[in-house]
Every structure is written in C-alpha cells, then in structure tokens.
Amino acid sequence: MPRRRRPRAKEPKKPKFKIPFLDRGRPASPFCTESRWTIQQHEPLPPFGTGYKTKHRRGEEILAQMREEQLPQSIYCLDNQPPGPEPAEDAPRLDIEVADALRPLLTCGAHVVACRILSGTIPSQSPSSSSSFSSSTATACPPPPSSSPATIVAKIFDPMYYYHNGDYDIVDLADMEYCRETAAYQHLVRQGVDGKLLPAYFGSYSLELPLTDEQKECLAEVKGEDHPLLQVPTPVRRVRLILMERVEGRPMTAQLVYGDVNGMTNEARLDVVASTLEAYARLYFHGITHGDLAPRNVFLKDESETVDDLTKCKSIAARRLRFHRFVDLGLAYVLGHPESSFPRQPTSEMRPRNPIRLFWHVFDSGAVNMYYWLPKEMRSTETFQLWMLRRWYGDTRFESVGAVPIPVKNDAAWERGEALTNETWPDTNGEDLQRCDGDGDGDGDGDEDENGHGNGNGNGNAKRGWQLPSALARAMATISGLRAISIVIKQPTCAIPDDKTVAAVCDASHTTTSRARQLDEIETQTTTTPPTPPTSKATEKDQPKGFR
Template structure:
C-alpha cells in the first residue's frame, strides 16, 4: 500500500486570485541579471536550506497558492561583505517569448524559446531558451504524497539554485558550447499580482541557455514501429553514442555530474544538407549531441563531504569504460544494436573496442579490472 494510504487526501483551496499561466503567449518582460543562492534542497546531494518562513504542512494548508507567493518571496543569495569588491551594476535585457517548448500549469519549470534584446548598445538580439522557475505554476499538491502541500516557493528556489550552479560551473570549466549548451546567465523579472485588493510585485527567476535547433534523442530511440531509427546507419549511431559517453566522462572530470544521462535529456543537432536529402538515399548525420536539464545535477565541490571523492585526481578524464562498464544503456532503445538489449557482454565488447587499446590514451588508466559478463 502507498505510504499515504492512512492519510486524508488534501486539495488546494479555491484560489480565484491566481492568474492564468502567462508563458504560453507572447509575453514580454524586462529581465535583470541575478545572483542565485547556493544550491540546496536535493536529497543526498545538497542539504535543505532553512527558509525564512514557515513551511510546515499545517501552515501551508491555511494558505492559497497566491497568498504563499505574496508572503514568501524568493530567497536571495547570502554574500560575505567583508573585503568585498564592488560589482558593476547587473545587466538588463528584454525577453520576448517566441513560442513554448514545454509549458503547463503544475509541471514546475516552464521552458520557452525567446528573443533576448540586451539593453547595452553593443550587443545584438539573440534567441535563447528560458527555463522559468515560477512557484505560482508549480503543483501545490504533492504528487508523491497527496495528503501534503508543497512549499512551491522553496521548491522553485531549489530548482533554480541547482540549475544555475550547474551551468555556472560548466561555463567556468569550458564545458558549455559543446556537450553542454551555451549559458547566458541567471536572471530575474517582475510580474504583478493582486491579492486581497492590493497589487503586489513578485520576482520570478530564470536561466538562459542556448537554443538547440534539433530533435530530442528520445524521439529517435522509441519511434513507433521503427527499428532502427530511420535514416541513421548503425555505425554513425554508435559514433554518436561514443561522443555522448565521452562528454559525460569529461563533464565528470570537470567536477560535476548531470546524474540523468538518458535520451530525453539529449538534443541532437542534425546536418541540414543530409536532412534535406536522406529520403533519397543519403544517411542522416548528427552534427552535435547536447546534454540538457541539470535540475538534479551535482557540482562536487559545492556538495556535502560524501560527494568529494568524485573530484578528479588525474590529469585526464576517467575512461568511459570505468563509468559505463556495468551500467545498462538499454534506455537508448533502438539507437543501440538489438543484441545489446539485456546483453551486457555485447555492450562491454563495444566499450572495449571503442575506448580500449590506443583510444585509451585519451583517458586516465582504468582503475579496476574489467570482467566481461557471461554471454
């Protein structure tokens, strides 16, 4: 029986003041650069930060979600002011939503394609993806324990802090623009909300990243009645997979893990010329594989002690054989050969062929004896 079976289900109270989700339309807002708080709130990765407001179930059940948002503003970063160097004023820009990617009331972060127009005279407008952490459109009801409410303001702050920390680390260590998207910073904007007859300003956080004009790998791994994925040779598919595993190894060496390496979190940018002519016999070609979605990632030096052992102690990245020898890649579905399904040895033989021999010189020595599974 589910753990909440002995509890009464709770439903959020009526909330007529709560505005309609605004991110599915052509919203335009002014955004300002923002320093996120230190990452927090992810079990076993980052400790929970004690919020400056009451998040007990008893208190939350007395609130509408609108009142929660009005009375519990986002958490600000704490800064040591002793000997601090004066910072230049934060940048500002205009964000105009072009189209939604994933926008839904209750889902948590909202994803949109947008045009960013910087307010300085030297920068040109550019297209980006905005990941918007608006607590008013997180689910107030706990999906895993329906008898409990969710402190959506704290949850949105936690998601924002973790995502921003990951991208800032990737940018600092030179990982963005290749296996990770380019990162354009963390930002905030103001929306108005009316509560009990009074208009209030509320702050909403977001991160801006590179827009990848491509396809989600998940859609090519599990197409209906399509095995293998249409238009890609097996050799090329395995080249792409090898690049993904190499990217994960190099990200680990930089000092972090995305912790969710699955096709739904990988965007594939296809070669336009091949895409135009593949139906006439030319195979499709992936130009670049990009890992997205860092909401459960961990930056090792920012995490508790138990994660410190992951930090790199070698000049070269760990060999992907070390990382993936006993890890099933069945999540990649039709992207991998059929004989890999439930066959660890076939996958291991490929790993040895791809990352062993002279190819192993690009990585640190394998740290353990690698034994093949029984056929």
C-alpha cells in the same frame, strides 16, 4: 493458552493534503507569445539538495504547516516568496519578448520559452582568474536587433506552475533547481568550456509579476487584508530565471518518436549512444554530474545534413547523428564545490574517465535510459557491457580502466597470447590466484568509487562482471602492474576471501617484482593497441532478454 500480543500504539496520521478543486488565484501562464517583461540580473544563493551538504533550505516545518493549513497553490506561492537577497537598484536590466514556447506547460515544472532581446545588454560570462566559487564577471555586449531571430532561451522557475500535491515544498523545489542549474553553468564558465557541452550561459535574473485582482482577493480572504504583500501600492510576485543559448537539433526522445530510428543501421544507433556517453565522461571530467541522463535531455545534430554545403542527405540510413548538447541541469551538482558532498576528480587523472568505468552499472549510472536506442539484440546488461569493452577498452583518450572485467571465452577481442592467459599468481593459504578464462560465475559486490557517487554499488550475480571483491581489489592495487589483470579466487563457490587471505596477498606483493615488470610491458601493449571487435556474432541463446 497463547499469549495475547500487546497492541502497538498507533502513530498519529499525517493530515492528508486535499488539492483544491478550483484555484482562482492561479491564472493561465503569463509567459505567452508576444508578452514582454523586464528582468534584472540576480545572484542566487549557494546550491543545495541531493549531492550537496544542505538538503533543504526552508526546512520541513514549513511543509508540515502547509499540509496543516491546506493552502491552495496560489496562496502558498504568494505567501512564500523565493528566498535570497533581491537585485540591487543599479543591477543590469533587460527587456525581453517571448517568441515561442519550447516546453508545453503541463504543470510539470519550469517554463522554457524562446525570446528576443528588445533593449539592454547581455552580460558576457568570462572565466574568472581565481579558483574561488564566486560569480563570473560580466561585461556588456551589444544586444541583437529586435528583428533578429529568437536565439535566446529563458528557463523560468515559477513555483506557481509546478505540480503540487502536498508531498514537497514547491517553492523550495523551484529555488533548488534554480540554484543548482546556475551553479553548474557558472562552474563551466570558470572551466572555460561554456557553450561546448551545454548551451552558452547568459546569466541569472529575477522577474517581478504584478498580482491580479483575483489573486489579491484570494490572498485577503485566506490570509487577511493586513497581509504584508497587500500593504504596498503595487504588490508583485518574484520569479527567478536564467538565459541561455538556443540549441540546434532535436532531443533523443523526439528522434525516437518522429525520427524513424528503426530505419537507422545498428552501427549508426550505437554511434549515437557512444558519442553521448563520451560527452558525459567529458562533462564529469570538468566537475559536473548531470544527475538526469535521459534522452529528453540530450540534443543530437545530424552531421551529414549537408555535403559540400549544397546537397542534403535525405536517406535515413545516410544520416550521421551525433551528440550535440546536454540540457536541464536542475538535478546536477558540482564536484568539489564548497557546498558539495563529493570531491573533484583527482588531479592525477589528466584525462576523462573511461565510459566503461562510469557506466558499468547500467541502472545506477543512467545508461539504462539508452535502452530504446540500442539494437534489440543488445538490450541486456551483459551484452551492453561487452559492447563497452570492445569500444573503449584501451582507448588512450580516457584514463585506464584499472582492472579488466572477465572476458568472454573464445572472444577474438581478448586473445592476448599465452603469456597472459597462463599467468599464475603466488599461492596464498593453499589457494591459487589465476586469471579467469571466462567461465567464472560469482557474486559481484560493487563498491562506490573514490568520489562516492556516479556508478554506484550493487549486490548481484554478475557473469562476466567484476569478479574481484572490493577489499581484495584495493589490496592487489598496491602491486605494481597488476591493474590490467582481472583475477578471481580459485574456489568452487567463488566465495569472498577473508581478511587473512587479503593480508597474505599484500605480504606476497614484494615477491612479484619481476612478474610486475613483465605485466607492465603487457599492460603497455594492451593500452596502446585498442582491441578489435570480433567477427563472430553471439548466438541467440547467449543473449539475455533484457537488463537485469
């Protein structure tokens, strides 16, 4: 007789959050056109969230209490004000007027509006001489006249208009985006690159919104008339915001929808993608990981719009779109910040990292978001990686890649001569280490870089990928001059070598002095002369159908 399984104890179900059908305390957006507000300069708390040591500032107890009480969004925001100290009485003030809404409000997140300064002084952010992560000093500069165009953009982090379904703490989310974005902008100011890769930063502020009569009634019904917010003569709700420069151009998403990208040549489209990835590499070099590399967050500018400041290029094929600015640092984090989980790029690296290294893993790095900007015949992992190799391998503007991925057979870009092709490594345990000529097919075990982020890991079959296991790669890195060569274990199944094989390779490193000197000369010649793209095109049979 079969034994009956003992039934498992059922875990208590979490209370299901029910979104109220009608929230009387949540009116239409108050940040409409021609509305005027007085804002005061505010110093945010340290950043937190993904990439930082502190993941949540308010804790999960508050989120569990919200689910248990089933509070409407308006009551939850009124009862939970943004954390942190409030601005001092003598903090600089600005009077602003909303001129236009730049991001349609669809209960999706922060407001983005264009505004003009009516009165007050805009604090000018100057780089701090110290290396500490303190706020940058602010000096007063004259405001533009009220009749000037709206060149200032306000990003308002109001949790009242975030998407609310009970799965996360919207007050904590709004505060997280505000602190992360402010920390990233302040870091770029200290680096002296403010306004180059991102909009110019004009400081962080706090805004007080008076409560409406309906909000007072709803708060009294749910929380009682003795609520602390109702005991003051003029109850207000505090909201955080930042001011920045208005960016010219249009995002990559708008170019896809309205810009007729299909009419552009393949070379022009690839130039746009290349300029974006190179800009990301420079941003990473300055200590910022964007965290949301998407077409909607990349603004482009047509550099061929005017010729001799007179004639405009009207032909789509004649346009010269290039990267202009990144926006939206709500998910960004600062490398090397006291609260960050990841260190800064090593000081030994004096140039930005090569985009080949940053974007080799197309999914983990965010390069897959450029899918629809690529020509159709290039929308595959292998083809995209090969394009990166042809574009940036040996580019002296960036740091050297380290190990070269296995090239494609009979590719003109990799014809480096017999001296490199026929190079054979010392015999270790009866196994020869030899440079692969492009027919290798093995399992690539990706490993995170020394910073532990950015271009992550992944197990998968990778033709023409990194055939060198991570443990063996670190061992071979100790041999001088071997970083420009990709090697594989000459085995039928391309199995990963054991620890004895790795140890044998390390022991044999002292016998390769003359060979290392020869390879140093080859590496120098390789890095100083960028490879030329091959003239032959890949056949349709060699083109995979999509990113895999």
